[in-house]
Amino acid sequence: MKITRLETIYLPDYPSILFVAVHTDAGLVGYADTCYMPDAVAGFIHQFAAPMLVGHDPLAIELHWRRLYEVIAHIVGKGAELRALSALDVCLWDILGQAANMPVWQVLGGAVRDRIRTYNTCGGPNYGRAAKGSVGYGTLDAHGKYEDLIAFMERPDELAFELLSEGFTGMKLWPFDYVAHYPGTGWDNWRSFRGMFEPNLRSLGGHDISAADLNRALVPFRKIREVAGDRMEIMVEGHGLWSLPAALKIARALEEFQPAWLEDLMRADDIDALAELRRGTTCPILASEYLATRYEYKPLLEKQAADIVMIDPTWAGGITECKKVCAMAEVYKRPVAMHDCTGPFTLYAGIHLALNAPNAIYQESVRAYMRVNYPDLVTELPVMEAGHFLAPTKPGLGTTLLPDVRTREGAVVRESR
Ligand SMILES: [Mg+2]
Known part of the structure; x- marks a missing residue:
């Protein structure tokens, strides 16, 4: 061939x-x-x-x-x-x-499980596909179903209840972002955060967070715990926006809510700072979809800078490289979580890897993408059952354009x- x-x-x-x-x-x-x-x-x-x-x-x-x-x-x-x-x-x-x-998980060496747990990343259908330069949160023209970003800010309790009733036992949100963005950057489109917050014209660009802003951003966590108790795992996304002192403030304030992980509160470009954050909080630290290849994950593992390792198969080096990163993480007794907040083939690649990797604990998904975007692009979608993706059965990835x-x-x- x-x-x-x-x-x-x-x-x-x-x-x-x-x-x-x-x-x-x-x-x-x-x-x-x-x-x-x-x-x-x-x-x-x-x-x-x-x-x-x-x-x-x-x-x-x-x-x-x-x-x-x-x-x-x-x-x-x-x-x-x-x-x-x-x-x-x-x-x-x-x-x-x-x-x-054979499905890709089979040619990778077989599956260690017949399904992989997922959680809902609470973005809407336009999250990540803003028209120019990928600026903003895709909420400016928000309408219709699955506007989960607006929902986690405005009615987090209803959203948590709805997700639980669909079988999801995990949800990821990022209510701290609004404080970090500099005004006038295009990211400060406050309709993303309408309802709860006033425009934060005093933003210090992620180098500090006031007690008032911190407490406002904790409201969704409180409401989710009230309605869902500990039946819902809460993942916190930081988008790499914070400096170390601000990240520590956020992490310590979140401890009472027992989040599943704090993801990229800081960019993963200083592994020592990340290790310091990890030592400074009881919340599990996750890093990072921003890293690529074994060579960038090596210091993260050696310096014990993360509890959980996030990998994106179409950023970090493909299936070949991600299988190796999973194996490296396993050596350091670290679980891995697969990233997808992008496209349907990336999701499939992650599912196959997560079925094969003994230390995989999650495959990310965005229900808005699964129900609005991906059906517009590919012939097949992975089957979801009770908050898990079942192993694809078709040869190859299992879907096509x-x-x-x-x-x-x-x-x-x-x-x-
Ligand atoms: Mg992320």
């Missing part, structure tokens, strides 16, 4: 995402997506990766990873280039599964042969 062409597909309705397809002379097509700066990702795929992959055996996955990574490391290309490598790698695993007539996607208005389809 040989790779015949690489294809990238961009849809204006999903401006952050790039869909990637690897075609073979056997007729098998592997799919993936990756998120952020799709033009840059496509540029690497067509200029650099295509000459290295077209005409080669798609099943030599490890070799392709190494060859592409060496180019990337040489040009210090840890951003869009690595996301391109990640997506291409996921495509190759999809092809391998289809060639073997809808046939009409390439001909939609404004779609940009590029290919390299």
